[in-house]
Amino acid sequence: MATTKTFVLLIFTLIPLCFPLAKSIHFNIPAVFNFGDSNSDTGGLVSAGIESLNPPYGQNYFKIPSGRYCDGRLIVDFLMDAMDLPFLNSYLDSIGTPSFRKGCNFAAAGSRIMPATATSVSPFSFGVQVAQFIRFKSRALELLAKGKKFVKYLPAEDFFGKALYMFDIGQNDLAGAFYSQTLDQIIASIPTTLSEFETGIKKLYDQGARNFWIHNTGPLGCLTQNVLKFGTDPSKLDEQGCVGGHNQAAKLFNLQLHALAKKLQGQYSDANFTYVDIFTIKSNLIANYTKYGFEQPIMACCGYGGPPFNYDFRIACGQTKIINGTLVTAKGCNDSTDYISWDGIHYTEAANQFVSSQILTGKYSDPPFSDKMPFLLKLKF
Ligand SMILES: *[C@@H]1O[C@H](CO)[C@@H](O)[C@H](O)[C@H]1NC(C)=O
Ligand SMILES: *[C@@H]1O[C@H](CO)[C@@H](O)[C@H](O)[C@H]1NC(C)=O
Numbered sequence: 164m165a166t167t168k169t170f171v172l173l174i175f176t177l178i179p180l181c182f183p184l185a186k187s188i189h190f191n192i193p194a195v196f197n198f199g200d201s202n203s204d205t206g207g208l209v210s211a212g213i214e215s216l217n218p219p220y221g222q223n224y225f226k227i228p229s230g231r232y233c234d235g236r237l238i239v240d241f242l243m244d245a246m247d248l249p250f251l252n253s254y255l256d257s258i259g260t261p262s263f264r265k266g267c268n269f270a271a272a273g274s275r276i277m278p279a280t281a282t283s284v285s286p287f288s289f290g291v292q293v294a295q296f297i298r299f300k301s302r303a304l305e306l307l308a309k310g311k312k313f314v315k316y317l318p319a320e321d322f323f324g325k326a327l328y329m330f331d332i333g334q335n336d337l338a339g340a341f342y343s344q345t346l347d348q349i350i351a352s353i354p355t356t357l358s359e360f361e362t363g364i365k366k367l368y369d370q371g372a373r374n375f376w377i378h379n380t381g382p383l384g385c386l387t388q389n390v391l392k393f394g395t396d397p398s399k400l401d402e403q404g405c406v407g408g409h410n411q412a413a414k415l416f417n418l419q420l421h422a423l424a425k426k427l428q429g430q431y432s433d434a435n436f437t438y439v440d441i442f443t444i445k446s447n448l449i450a451n452y453t454k455y456g457f458e459q460p461i462m463a464c465c466g467y468g469g470p471p472f473n474y475d476f477r478i479a480c481g482q483t484k485i486i487n488g489t490l491v492t493a494k495g496c497n498d499s500t501d502y503i504s505w506d507g508i509h510y511t512e513a514a515n516q517f518v519s520s521q522i523l524t525g526k527y528s529d530p531p532f533s534d535k536m537p538f539l540l541k542l543k544f
């Protein structure tokens with residue numbers, strides 16, 4: 164017992180030292196509105212009743228599954244913390260009078276930029292998330308006009324213009340397409356996908372949004388699930404052991420997303436667009452994992468099957484099922500801080516903390532962080 168406790172304590176004290184987080188940076192924004200997929204879903208899809216998550220999801224920080232596809236905190240949680248703001252409640256979470264005073268999260272796991280189809284995991288495509296925001300805003304203003312009763316739970320009217328609007332979406336448009344389309348087809352569909360994204364951004368601008376913070380998509384070819392499914396032919400893998408085609412599609416998507424951010428910045432001189440290069444941060448982590456204190460770059464911490472992937476399409480992390488005649492459970496590894504992949508699709512809290520610390524250096528953004536950033540008040544020390 165005693166040794167376990169010491170071990171846990173050690174992990175908790177070591178992580179902040181390894182990746183000093185943004186306690187050093189202060190953003191002067193009153194609220195955050197976030198749009199995206201599982202990378203930033205703080206409980207949307209689970210609140211909607213579409214999926215449920217079992218332990219060991221959430222084991223590290225929240226101590227309950229918490230609706231996040233992670234063992235603990237997501238990048239968006241670390242960023243909120245860095246901005247001295249509370250974790251975002253999900254728009255769809257109706258239980259326990261959640262406060263949306265400091266923002267609201269419209270992200271839902273499985274969501275795409277493009278409209279959902281009958282077989283989509285999530286019906287909450289980007290367009291739906293934007294529509295939910297519009298509904299949120301008009302309903303909030305309606306309630307605030309009725310008196311002080313809701314002040315604690317809803318953003319003040321002027322927060323909408325001053326808020327940070329964050330985006331992390333596109334991964335499912337690309338990764339999902341590889342199951343039915345060729346690389347060429349996927350690459351050819353990127354402009355249509357980004358045009359849908361642009362439509363949503365413009366609707367938010369028309370609603371008064373002015374500070375946009377756009378994450379690009381990560382190295383999809385390095386996700387355990389994709390390596391297992393699409394990397395059986397070693398010639399398809401790059402030097403990091405990632406599927407080349409997936410990463411190529413992600414890179415092309417990102418180039419065009421970056422160009423779109425630039426274009427929008429040119430069109431809307433009274434707004435600020437920040438493009439954040441998550442791809443480079445995650446690729447660096449996976450390529451140089453030992454340097455950053457990780458032991459497993461690709462293998463999932465929580466899953467079934469053991470090395471080299473510990474991932475099985477038939478059973479998800481936390482599930483118990485009869486597989487091949489035997490009752491099995493997809494369990495967590497002993498120490499998730501050794502792993503980059505939590506469940507074969509999503510990153511561990513330790514990896515998310517590393518990525519967040521890198522975002523907050525400001526070096527991976529365009530424009531790079533500086534004291535010129537609109538919503539950056541001052542360095543705390
Ligand atoms: C790994 O680290 C080396 C040395 O810092 C760096 O040059 C390289 O770009 C990194 N790899 C990736 C994929 O970022
Ligand atoms: C089922 O188990 C048998 C015996 O262990 C094994 O040979 C076979 O590959 C397994 N099938 C699957 C689909 O895992």
Ligand SMILES: *[C@@H]1O[C@H](CO)[C@@H](O)[C@H](O)[C@H]1NC(C)=O
Nearest residue numbers: 167469470495496497498501
């Ligand atoms: C996990 O920890 C248990 C108990 O300390 C140990 O028996 C087991 O070998 C460990 N498993 C791995 C994969 O390290």
Ligand SMILES: *[C@@H]1O[C@H](CO)[C@@H](O)[C@H](O)[C@H]1NC(C)=O
Nearest residue numbers: 373374433434435535536537
């Ligand atoms: C955008 O940033 C500039 C400085 O880079 C700042 O002067 C301006 O107020 C910002 N606009 C908004 C809407 O925050």
